[in-house]
Amino acid sequence: MNILLTNDDGILAPGIAAVYKELVKLGDVTVVAPADRMSGAGHSITVYEPLVCEKLKIEDQFSGYSVSGSPADCVKLAIMELCPKKPDLVVSGINNGANVGINVYYSGTVAAAMEAAFYKIPAIALSAAHEEQTDFKNAAKHCVKVIEKLLPASFGGVLNINIPQLSKGEPKGIKVVPQSTMGFDEHFAKKQSDTGQTLYQLTGGNHRDKDLPSDTVALNEGFITVTALGFDMTDYNGMKKLHQIKW
Amino acid sequence: MNILLTNDDGILAPGIAAVYKELVKLGDVTVVAPADRMSGAGHSITVYEPLVCEKLKIEDQFSGYSVSGSPADCVKLAIMELCPKKPDLVVSGINNGANVGINVYYSGTVAAAMEAAFYKIPAIALSAAHEEQTDFKNAAKHCVKVIEKLLPASFGGVLNINIPQLSKGEPKGIKVVPQSTMGFDEHFAKKQSDTGQTLYQLTGGNHRDKDLPSDTVALNEGFITVTALGFDMTDYNGMKKLHQIKW
Numbered sequence: 001m002n003i004l005l006t007n008d009d010g011i012l013a014p015g016i017a018a019v020y021k022e023l024v025k026l027g028d029v030t031v032v033a034p035a036d037r038m039s040g041a042g043h044s045i046t047v048y049e050p051l052v053c054e055k056l057k058i059e060d061q062f063s064g065y066s067v068s069g070s071p072a073d074c075v076k077l078a079i080m081e082l083c084p085k086k087p088d089l090v091v092s093g094i095n096n097g098a099n100v101g102i103n104v105y106y107s108g109t110v111a112a113a114m115e116a117a118f119y120k121i122p123a124i125a126l127s128a129a130h131e132e133q134t135d136f137k138n139a140a141k142h143c144v145k146v147i148e149k150l151l152p153a154s155f156g157g158v159l160n161i162n163i164p165q166l167s168k169g170e171p172k173g174i175k176v177v178p179q180s181t182m183g184f185d186e187h188f189a190k191k192q193s194d195t196g197q198t199l200y201q202l203t204g205g206n207h208r209d210k211d212l213p214s215d216t217v218a219l220n221e222g223f224i225t226v227t228a229l230g231f232d233m234t235d236y237n238g239m240k241k242l243h244q245i246k247w
Numbered sequence: 248m249n250i251l252l253t254n255d256d257g258i259l260a261p262g263i264a265a266v267y268k269e270l271v272k273l274g275d276v277t278v279v280a281p282a283d284r285m286s287g288a289g290h291s292i293t294v295y296e297p298l299v300c301e302k303l304k305i306e307d308q309f310s311g312y313s314v315s316g317s318p319a320d321c322v323k324l325a326i327m328e329l330c331p332k333k334p335d336l337v338v339s340g341i342n343n344g345a346n347v348g349i350n351v352y353y354s355g356t357v358a359a360a361m362e363a364a365f366y367k368i369p370a371i372a373l374s375a376a377h378e379e380q381t382d383f384k385n386a387a388k389h390c391v392k393v394i395e396k397l398l399p400a401s402f403g404g405v406l407n408i409n410i411p412q413l414s415k416g417e418p419k420g421i422k423v424v425p426q427s428t429m430g431f432d433e434h435f436a437k438k439q440s441d442t443g444q445t446l447y448q449l450t451g452g453n454h455r456d457k458d459l460p461s462d463t464v465a466l467n468e469g470f471i472t473v474t475a476l477g478f479d480m481t482d483y484n485g486m487k488k489l490h491q492i493k494w
Contacts, residue, residue, distance in 0.1 A: 053447060
């Protein structure tokens with residue numbers, strides 16, 4: 001199996017190194033990842049400048065391509081130019097921080113997987129809930145166990161997997177749960193710069209979702225979450241309403 | 248009606264000025280838009296640095312807030328800090344270039360509207376098909392005519408409106424059509440930089456979708472397209488498959 005591995009925390013992040021070590025047990029892994037930390041990159045792509053691509057060897061870990069762009073850029077470039085063969089599977093992560101609820105929209109990790117799905121390649125986004133010291137080695141083992149369960153089902157599209165905080169103990173199990181769309185509570189801290197400019201720093205971000213059977217709730221309860229994601233954003237209920245308007 | 252107006256081409260772009268002139272006929276308009284051109288920004292947000300916010304007066308046009316961030320950042324900051332009242336409607340655009348098919352994912356214009364929907368504010372993304380000389384004044388008139396048709400229906404969520412190339416004549420009508428998920432054909436042009444780095448420039452991008460009743464097809468045929476977009480990305484068919492796995 002040919003696996004393309006990317007992430008949004010950058011090619012030097014510990015999460016990608018940890019999952020690489022586990023993924024090589026499943027197949028040939030090509031690493032193509034952003035040169036820099038791209039958290040919050042969402043599904044951004046680079047349209048005006050060319051991407052700078054460098055081959056790197058990270059000592060005792062892996063060789064790979066570093067790309068001066070977003071996670072989605074990396075997947076495009078990997079599929080079209082860098083991978084020796086069209087990948088059978090694209091893996092993105094392990095992200096440092098959960099990607100559940102509407103965070104899925106801001107997530108470069110998920111966007112990379114979504115980009116692969118545009119090319120009809122099955123893709124898996126991996127994220128670990130944020131901790132002061134995330135145990136990526138253990139998280140990677142859990143991720144690959146889930147992937148091994150998934151592979152025989154020959155799924156298509158994107159699967160979003162999140163690992164709970166492991167410092168609180170081993171995961172309570174695996175839950176297949178929908179994405180929460182409840183949003184979260186956040187605010188901006190306002191201050192003045194030394195030169196008199198007004199600055200706003202985004203803070204907070206607690207999920208509002210407390211009760212529903214969703215990715216955010218299950219993850220907070222200590223379960224590994226698995227969610228299938230699609231990319232037809234059409235709201236078919238909303239469409240019915242639009243069809244009633246006399247245009 | 249309190250309207251928040253943003254875009255992804257930046258506060259100085261002609262598209263936002265053109266639609267501002269039309270929108271003030273419908274209500275009080277607050278402009279909060281990126282300081283720079285943010286095309287391809289997708290649903291990126293700024294998490295590590297504070298946003299720099301400046302009040303601008305653009306001569307003979309409008310006053311507004313310029314923000315050193317993405318379109319989604321602008322909407323967050325506007326709703327939480329800058330708008331005098333919670334907006335009744337968020338309008339994003341007019342983008343210079345269509346946002347149909349999977350471009351919807353890369354689009355900062357649509358992401359801004361989606362961000363508003365997270366706050367349960369109805370939102371409309373406006374885009375005009377790319378032309379050498381886009382007639383934003385005429386495009387804005389068409390946009391606001393569509394908005395006037397929509398308002399009595401008290402829609403929720405996100406509506407994605409695209410205006411066809413107007414140099415080819417007036418639009419043939421308005422079509423309510425789903426988002427195409429067919430993707431497009433694109434490639435990278437490879438070259439070496441003066442310093443020996445390998446560079447890849449993304450080019451192409453013709454939509455593969457030729458036949459289906461979709462946003463890409465209808466727009467190419469010369470229709471104004473209207474699509475309702477949702478933000479629950481859960482793939483419920485995919486979920487059924489996941490539930491069959493013995494975890």
